[in-house]
Amino acid sequence: MNEIIIGIDLGTTNSEVAIVENGKVHIITDDGKKILPSVVGIDDNGEILVGETARNQYLIYPERSVKSIKRLMGQDTHVIMAGLDYTPQEISAIILKRLKAIAEKHVGQSISKAVITVPAYFSDAQRQATHEAGEIAGLEVVRMINEPTAAALVYGAGRDEAKRMLVYDLGGGTFDVSVVNVQAGVVEVLSSHGDNHLGGDDFDQQIVNHIQDHIKEQHGINISEHSKALARITRAAENAKLVLSDEPFALIEEEYLLEHEGSPIHLTLELSRGDYEDMIEDYINATMDALHIALKGAKLTVSDIDEIILVGGSTRTPCIRERLFEEFGFEPHSEVDPDLCVAMGAATQAAMIAGQDVDTVLVDVTPYTYGTSALGFLDGAPYPYQFVPIIHKNSVLPTRKSEAFMTFQDGQKSVNVRIFQGEDPDALNNIEIGEFMVEDLQDVPAGNIITLTLALDLNGMLHVSAKEKATGLEKSITINNAISRFETEELAGAKRRIDSLFGQMDSSSDEIETSDDVSESKAVAEARQLIKKAETLFDTVSDEDKEDMVNLIETITDCIEAGDEGALQEPVEQLNDIIYYLES
Amino acid sequence: MTTPYQILGVSEHANDAEIKQAYLNLVKENPPDRDQERFQQIQHAYETIKDSDSRINYELFHFPETDFNALLDHAFQQKTELRSLNPDDFFRLLNAVSIDKAVTGAIKNKSS
Structure with a gap:
C-alpha cells in the first residue's frame, strides 16, 4: 500500500486538509466542516483551542487568542497568548497538528507526511518558517507548493487542449497571480508575482477604520484602547464585508459596545457597497498592477489568456470580478470552491509524490531574483553594492546557477558573501537573506577565483555554496532564515512544548468523558474563577453594579455548597454578562 | 557533444x-x-x-x-570585473587613486 501523504492549505484566515482516495480528491471534514478557521486560543482551563471555538473566544478574550499568524511567518517575532510567548512557527504548528489529527481520524491511522501550500510570493524566510512549523507539528513536509499552482493543478488536470490560464489568488493575507500554460498533461507555470501583505484582512481593516472614525466623531472615544470592543468591531467588519458580496448595503449593529462616562454606547452604521469599494480601491489597483507584471514576465498580453481562475475567499468581492471582466473581456472561473481549490491541488501533488497514478506533471517557477553584491557601477558611478543577479525571476524550479568572482586584494584570506532577493540594481534596496564568510583562502595575488553557486530546490528554498577554484575549498549553506534562525535544538524544544499543550487537552477531555466527578468540579472551578474575577472589579464599579454582583456571588456560593450544579448555570451566566459589560 | x-x-x-x-x-x-x-x-x-x-x-x-x-x-560596457568587496576596501581604493589621475583617465577615455 502507498504511504499516505496529506495536502494542507495553511491559510491566513482558514485552513483545509485534503487527501486523494481511490483516485478522487477529497476534502476531509471535521464535524461536517470543510474549513478550519486559522485561529488558536487557550481557554479558561489552559486547554488549547483551534478553529471555530478559538475564533469565538477571540471576541471575549482577544488576549488569549491568536489569528492571522501567517502574516508574521518568517519574521523574528513572537506573539503573546495567555501570557506566554509563542513564535509564529509554533502557532502555525498548532493549526497543523489539528489538521493532522482531523486527517488521522478520517483514515484511521497515523500520518507523518504532508504537502503544504505557501503563497507563490512567499520569501525564502517565510518558506523556511512554514517548513519549521511542519516539523514542530510532527509532519515531514515532503514538498511545499505554491498556492496558485495548486489551484491550476486542479483546473488543469485531465485537460487535453492547450490553454493559457491566469490564476488570481486573493486570500485573507496574501495575493498571488500566476500565468500558467496547461498542455499535454503538463501544468507549466510561466510567471508569478504577488504581494505578501495584501488580502481580505486589509479590507476588514478598512471597514474597522471607518467604524473607528465614526465612533470617534459621534462619541469622541478612541476605540483602539478597548481591546474587546475592537475585537467585536473587527468581527462586525468581517460580517459586513461578507454581506456586501451579495447585498448593496450592510448594517453594522453592535449593542452595548462599551460604557462611556456612565452610559452605554451602541453602534449602528450603514455601509454601502460603493463606499466599501472606494475604501479598497487602492488594494484592487495594486492587484491589477501585479497581474500585468506577471503577464510581462510570461511575455504575454491580456489577449493571450484563455481563462481566469479565481482562488481565495476574497475573490468573492464583486468588484474584483468586474475589474477582471473589464480587463480581459470574459468572465473568470470559480467552479471549484475558491476556499477549497488550493487544498485539493496540494492533495493531488501529494498523491503524485506518494507514487499514485496522477496524469499531470507540474513545472513551477520562482517569483524572485536571487543574487549577490559586488563592486560595480550604479548610475554610472563606482558602487560597492551593485546587485549581481544569479537566478532570475521566473526561472523554472529546480535550478542551479554559478557565477565567478575574483578577490580584490593581494593575499586576501577571506571573502564575505551576501545573498539578496529582489530586483533593484542597488543590492541594499533588496532584501538580504543571508551572509557567510569563505575563509582560509590561498595566499595569492588578487584575482583568486571564487565560484558562487545558487540552487533553488523544488520547494523554492535556496541553497548557496562558494568554492575557491584553485583549491576546491568549499563552504555551503542553506539559507536558514538567517534573521530568525531556529537551531535544531530549539526546534525540538518547540515541538515538546506544543506536544505538551496538546497532551493536556487529550488527558483532560478523556477525564470529562470517563468521570462525572471531574466534570462537576470543572463547572465549579469555572464558577470560582469567575467569582475571583468579579471581586477584582469591585473597586472600579458603581455601587449598584457591585450590589448585583455580590448577590449573584452569594447565590453561586450557595449552589456550590449545596452541590446543586443545575442551579449554578443561570447565576454564572448573569455574572459573566455583567463582567463582560464592565470590562468592555 | x-x-x-x-x-x-x-x-x-x-x-x-x-x-x-x-x-x-x-x-x-x-x-x-x-x-x-x-x-x-x-x-x-x-x-x-x-x-x-x-x-x-x-x-x-x-x-x-x-x-x-x-x-x-x-563587449560594449566599461571593462569592470565584478568583485566581492567590503565597503572599507572600497573607500581605501577611492583614496588610493588620485583625483588628477582619475580625471586625466576620464578625458583620455572620452577622446579615444
Whole structure:
C-alpha cells in the first residue's frame, strides 16, 4: 500500500486538509466542516483551542487568542497568548497538528507526511518558517507548493487542449497571480508575482477604520484602547464585508459596545457597497498592477489568456470580478470552491509524490531574483553594492546557477558573501537573506577565483555554496532564515512544548468523558474563577453594579455548597454578562 | 557533444510549436520530482532553443554555458570585473587613486 501523504492549505484566515482516495480528491471534514478557521486560543482551563471555538473566544478574550499568524511567518517575532510567548512557527504548528489529527481520524491511522501550500510570493524566510512549523507539528513536509499552482493543478488536470490560464489568488493575507500554460498533461507555470501583505484582512481593516472614525466623531472615544470592543468591531467588519458580496448595503449593529462616562454606547452604521469599494480601491489597483507584471514576465498580453481562475475567499468581492471582466473581456472561473481549490491541488501533488497514478506533471517557477553584491557601477558611478543577479525571476524550479568572482586584494584570506532577493540594481534596496564568510583562502595575488553557486530546490528554498577554484575549498549553506534562525535544538524544544499543550487537552477531555466527578468540579472551578474575577472589579464599579454582583456571588456560593450544579448555570451566566459589560 | 536539438529529439528545422511539444512530452516522462538532473537538462535544452531569439543566440555562440548577454555586456560596457568587496576596501581604493589621475583617465577615455 502507498504511504499516505496529506495536502494542507495553511491559510491566513482558514485552513483545509485534503487527501486523494481511490483516485478522487477529497476534502476531509471535521464535524461536517470543510474549513478550519486559522485561529488558536487557550481557554479558561489552559486547554488549547483551534478553529471555530478559538475564533469565538477571540471576541471575549482577544488576549488569549491568536489569528492571522501567517502574516508574521518568517519574521523574528513572537506573539503573546495567555501570557506566554509563542513564535509564529509554533502557532502555525498548532493549526497543523489539528489538521493532522482531523486527517488521522478520517483514515484511521497515523500520518507523518504532508504537502503544504505557501503563497507563490512567499520569501525564502517565510518558506523556511512554514517548513519549521511542519516539523514542530510532527509532519515531514515532503514538498511545499505554491498556492496558485495548486489551484491550476486542479483546473488543469485531465485537460487535453492547450490553454493559457491566469490564476488570481486573493486570500485573507496574501495575493498571488500566476500565468500558467496547461498542455499535454503538463501544468507549466510561466510567471508569478504577488504581494505578501495584501488580502481580505486589509479590507476588514478598512471597514474597522471607518467604524473607528465614526465612533470617534459621534462619541469622541478612541476605540483602539478597548481591546474587546475592537475585537467585536473587527468581527462586525468581517460580517459586513461578507454581506456586501451579495447585498448593496450592510448594517453594522453592535449593542452595548462599551460604557462611556456612565452610559452605554451602541453602534449602528450603514455601509454601502460603493463606499466599501472606494475604501479598497487602492488594494484592487495594486492587484491589477501585479497581474500585468506577471503577464510581462510570461511575455504575454491580456489577449493571450484563455481563462481566469479565481482562488481565495476574497475573490468573492464583486468588484474584483468586474475589474477582471473589464480587463480581459470574459468572465473568470470559480467552479471549484475558491476556499477549497488550493487544498485539493496540494492533495493531488501529494498523491503524485506518494507514487499514485496522477496524469499531470507540474513545472513551477520562482517569483524572485536571487543574487549577490559586488563592486560595480550604479548610475554610472563606482558602487560597492551593485546587485549581481544569479537566478532570475521566473526561472523554472529546480535550478542551479554559478557565477565567478575574483578577490580584490593581494593575499586576501577571506571573502564575505551576501545573498539578496529582489530586483533593484542597488543590492541594499533588496532584501538580504543571508551572509557567510569563505575563509582560509590561498595566499595569492588578487584575482583568486571564487565560484558562487545558487540552487533553488523544488520547494523554492535556496541553497548557496562558494568554492575557491584553485583549491576546491568549499563552504555551503542553506539559507536558514538567517534573521530568525531556529537551531535544531530549539526546534525540538518547540515541538515538546506544543506536544505538551496538546497532551493536556487529550488527558483532560478523556477525564470529562470517563468521570462525572471531574466534570462537576470543572463547572465549579469555572464558577470560582469567575467569582475571583468579579471581586477584582469591585473597586472600579458603581455601587449598584457591585450590589448585583455580590448577590449573584452569594447565590453561586450557595449552589456550590449545596452541590446543586443545575442551579449554578443561570447565576454564572448573569455574572459573566455583567463582567463582560464592565470590562468592555 | 549532445546538442539541445538532440536532447529534445527534434530536427534543427523544427518550429516553436514542435519544440514546445517535444519538451512537454519529455517533461511528462521525466517530472522534476523523479530525476532532477535529467529534468534540468531537458529544461536547459528547451530554454536554449525555445524561440527564434534564443536560437539565434545559440547559433552564434553555441559554446556550452555561454551567456550571450554577458558577452555583449563585456563587449560594449566599461571593462569592470565584478568583485566581492567590503565597503572599507572600497573607500581605501577611492583614496588610493588620485583625483588628477582619475580625471586625466576620464578625458583620455572620452577622446579615444
